[in-house]
Amino acid sequence: MTDKKIKFSELDERIVEILKKDGRATNQRIASKLDISTSLVASRIRRMEQNGLMRLVTVADFSAFDYNVLLPVGVDGKGRPANEVADDIATLDEVASVQLVTGKHDIEILVTLPNLAAMGDFMLNKLSNIDGVLSLDPAFAVDIIKYEFDVAPV
Incomplete structure (x- = not known):
C-alpha cells in the first residue's frame, strides 16, 4: 500500500x-x-x-471442525524481542490469533484445540518449546458469549 x-x-x-x-x-x-x-x-x-481496505474470508464455527477447547493464553518472554517470539507462535496451526499487548503479559494468544488432552501436548511440547517463551498463563473459555469476525465497523 x-x-x-x-x-x-x-x-x-x-x-x-x-x-x-x-x-x-x-x-x-x-x-x-x-x-x-x-x-x-x-x-x-x-x-x-x-489497497488493503478489505479482505474476503470464510469464517467457520469452531465446533464445526472439532475445536471444542478455546484457550486464551497470556505469554511472557525473555531473551528475545516479543515480536520475534510472537512471530514464532503465529506459525503454530493451533493458534488462531496473536497480539502484542501492554499489561500483565507481553503477548496474548487464542488457541483452538479438539479436546483437553490436546491442550497438554500443545502447551508442553509446542508452545513452551519456542525460544524466548518464559511463562504461560492459560485460561479456559467456558462459553463464547460473542465472537464476531467483522472487527471494524464501516
Whole structure:
C-alpha cells in the first residue's frame, strides 16, 4: 500500500455492509441491491482488496471442525524481542490469533484445540518449546458469549 491515505467511499461502505451480512453475495446481487453495474461492484471490491481496505474470508464455527477447547493464553518472554517470539507462535496451526499487548503479559494468544488432552501436548511440547517463551498463563473459555469476525465497523 502506498503512503497515500485511501478511504472508503459511501458506495464502498454500502458494498461492505452487504458482504458483512452475506459473504457469499455475488457481484450481480450486490449490484442489483445498490442499483449499479456488476462491473462497478467488481472494480470497487478489487480496489478495496488491492489497497488493503478489505479482505474476503470464510469464517467457520469452531465446533464445526472439532475445536471444542478455546484457550486464551497470556505469554511472557525473555531473551528475545516479543515480536520475534510472537512471530514464532503465529506459525503454530493451533493458534488462531496473536497480539502484542501492554499489561500483565507481553503477548496474548487464542488457541483452538479438539479436546483437553490436546491442550497438554500443545502447551508442553509446542508452545513452551519456542525460544524466548518464559511463562504461560492459560485460561479456559467456558462459553463464547460473542465472537464476531467483522472487527471494524464501516
